[in-house]
Amino acid sequence: MKQSETPSALTILFGATGDLAKRKLYPSLYRLYRKGHLSSGFAVIGTARRPWDNDVFREHVKKSIMDSSSIHDKIDEFISHFYYLPHDVSDSDSYAALRTLSNELDEKYSLGGNRLFYLAMAPEFFGTIADHLKLDGLTDTNGFGRLVIEKPFGHDLPSAQELNAQIRRSFDEKDIYRIDHYLGKEMVQNIEAIRFANALFEPLWNNRYISNIQITSSETLGVEERGGYYETSGALKDMVQNHMLQMVSLLAMEPPISLQDDEIRREKVRAFRSMRPLKPETVNDYFVRGQYGPNEDEQLPGYREELNVNPESNTETYVAGKIMFDNFRWAGVPFYIRTGKRMPLKSTKIVVQFKDIPMNLYYRPDDKEMEPNLLVIHIQPEEGITLHLNAKRAGHQLQTTPVKLSYANSGVDIMNTPEAYEKLIHDAMRGDSTNFTHWDEVSLSWSFIDVISEAWRNEKAEFPNYPANTKGPKASDELLEQDGFFWWPLNMLDVDICN
Numbered sequence: 001m002k003q004s005e006t007p008s009a010l011t012i013l014f015g016a017t018g019d020l021a022k023r024k025l026y027p028s029l030y031r032l033y034r035k036g037h038l039s040s041g042f043a044v045i046g047t048a049r050r051p052w053d054n055d056v057f058r059e060h061v062k063k064s065i066m067d068s069s070s071i072h073d074k075i076d077e078f079i080s081h082f083y084y085l086p087h088d089v090s091d092s093d094s095y096a097a098l099r100t101l102s103n104e105l106d107e108k109y110s111l112g113g114n115r116l117f118y119l120a121m122a123p124e125f126f127g128t129i130a131d132h133l134k135l136d137g138l139t140d141t142n143g144f145g146r147l148v149i150e151k152p153f154g155h156d157l158p159s160a161q162e163l164n165a166q167i168r169r170s171f172d173e174k175d176i177y178r179i180d181h182y183l184g185k186e187m188v189q190n191i192e193a194i195r196f197a198n199a200l201f202e203p204l205w206n207n208r209y210i211s212n213i214q215i216t217s218s219e220t221l222g223v224e225e226r227g228g229y230y231e232t233s234g235a236l237k238d239m240v241q242n243h244m245l246q247m248v249s250l251l252a253m254e255p256p257i258s259l260q261d262d263e264i265r266r267e268k269v270r271a272f273r274s275m276r277p278l279k280p281e282t283v284n285d286y287f288v289r290g291q292y293g294p295n296e297d298e299q300l301p302g303y304r305e306e307l308n309v310n311p312e313s314n315t316e317t318y319v320a321g322k323i324m325f326d327n328f329r330w331a332g333v334p335f336y337i338r339t340g341k342r343m344p345l346k347s348t349k350i351v352v353q354f355k356d357i358p359m360n361l362y363y364r365p366d367d368k369e370m371e372p373n374l375l376v377i378h379i380q381p382e383e384g385i386t387l388h389l390n391a392k393r394a395g396h397q398l399q400t401t402p403v404k405l406s407y408a409n410s411g412v413d414i415m416n417t418p419e420a421y422e423k424l425i426h427d428a429m430r431g432d433s434t435n436f437t438h439w440d441e442v443s444l445s446w447s448f449i450d451v452i453s454e455a456w457r458n459e460k461a462e463f464p465n466y467p468a469n470t471k472g473p474k475a476s477d478e479l480l481e482q483d484g485f486f487w488w489p490l491n492m493l494d495v496d497i498c499n
């Protein structure tokens with residue numbers, strides 16, 4: 001199948017009236033349609049409890065697209081493929097109506113029985129829906145039946161195992177597409193290309209040449225109206241268990257023998273397996289946490305004042321950690337991660353810091369030490385790569401000056417860069433599961449995280465410990481200082497955009 005060719009399919013979207021569908025899924029489907037990446041044989045059934053009809057639903061889809069983009073060509077043609085069925089997922093009777101409508105649309109659009117079941121709903125419904133899809137014959141067609149599920153996949157290892165067992169009653173692992181939207185981001189997908197398509201990097205990608213790797217994902221927003229969910233999650237489960245560990249595994253894995261999904265997955269799983277497990281008594285040596293307090297100057301509330309948050313909440317909104325790999329490639333190289341809400345900057349970056357050269361022949365005019373070489377991967381909002389080098393200072397024989405070699409997606413490229421969800425939906429339709437998380441990765445990442453969350457649950461934190469709109473708790477800096485490193489300031493690392 002060509003890269004952009006997508007088989008005809010029916011998408012059945014559970015949670016069609018929800019926030020994710022409105023903000024991400026409809027605009028992504030529309031972009032795929034406009035780019036010609038959706039087969040003309042496509043139809044979408046949206047379901048939720050609200051008593052909408054096709055017209056109300058189509059207007060809702062249209063509005064979500066109008067709100068997200070200024071380009072609206074063929075929008076009426078696009079929304080004519082959308083159908084709505086009021087449906088309570090816990091009511092067994094309403095699956096029959098869903099099956100009837102699915103079969104009708106299958107015939108009307110010649111969809112060949114291909115079905116994508118997209119669960120954009122709270123995870124407690126996943127098991128029930130998966131059971132019904134099978135028992136009520138919705139998966140019983142001649143085409144493919146794929147289940148796309150949103151995070152969170154459980155809240156610890158036992159709950160993830162239970163959820164997995166539930167959905168595996170109805171779907172094979174190969175038909176389960178667990179979304180981690182960071183894996184749909186252009187520059188996260190670029191990690192493999194940077195490593196495996198450049199003679200320059202792979203020979204240096206080990207503990208002989210790299211001193212440490214830093215991954216930061218900072219957000220300016222607070223918890224917004226998601227306090228209820230966030231109270232049960234915190235930054236550790238919301239960001240570290242999935243997005244941050246996924247980026248770590250892509251950076252740490254061995255080269256796969258091909259870019260086939262199974263081969264990449266095998267190497268990622270091996271990377272997860274070689275992460276040094278923590279013990280309850282060592283957790284605080286490796287991981288630190290924070291919670292934002294109010295910032296009166298900027299009139300920003302503290303986390304404990306947010307909607308649906310316990311005024312004495314012990315939930316962390318910031319995590320920094322050090323991950324060690326006990327394998328030949330990475331022994332001794334810390335992978336530092338940090339993520340937090342209400343930081344001064346919205347930014348996700350990876351900094352690969354190389355070791356110093358063995359002997360210094362040059363000096364800097366200000367007597368500062370020469371800076372180490374850095375490879376910076378800009379994930380968002382800018383997308384690009386910067387290599388920080390030292391070059392001779394013009395006119396000075398022995399002096400160096402830091403220089404940057406930057407590649408940034410230009411304005412046109414950025415406009416054409418597919419949204420993470422757009423790519424992932426397209427992949428799921430084409431049956432490419434490379435950028436989805438396999439069960440083994442999910443279970444290994446929960447095993448790692450559970451020790452930390454258990455230790456933190458048993459120990460009350462001194463919260464709040466950073467004011468909103470500041471760079472996080474002091475303990476985060478100390479985590480690196482004790483190893484002789486520091487967090488590279490994100491604003492110093494900006495990519496130079498060249499058009």
Ligand SMILES: NC(=O)C1=CN([C@@H]2O[C@H](COP(=O)(O)OP(=O)(O)OC[C@H]3O[C@@H](n4cnc5c(N)ncnc54)[C@H](OP(=O)(O)O)[C@@H]3O)[C@@H](O)[C@H]2O)C=CC1
Pocket residue numbers: 014015016017018019020021047048049050087088089090119120121122123150151152
């Ligand atoms: N929003 C986001 O940015 C992100 C969300 N996610 C995940 O996506 C999933 C959906 O999130 P989000 O869209 O924000 O959630 P919302 O609460 O906005 O939407 C939930 C949806 O489920 C429907 N629903 C609830 N109960 C039932 C029921 N018994 N039967 C049928 N439909 C029901 C609701 O519709 P109605 O009330 O009409 O029944 C609504 O359409 C969650 O797993 C979340 O963790 C993941 C990443 C980001």
Ligand SMILES: O=C1O[C@H](COP(=O)(O)O)[C@@H](O)[C@H](O)[C@H]1O
Pocket residue numbers: 217219238239348
């Ligand atoms: O999954 C999540 O991710 C977002 C951050 O995503 P980004 O693409 O904007 O970096 C985070 O805000 C949210 O809490 C979390 O659930």
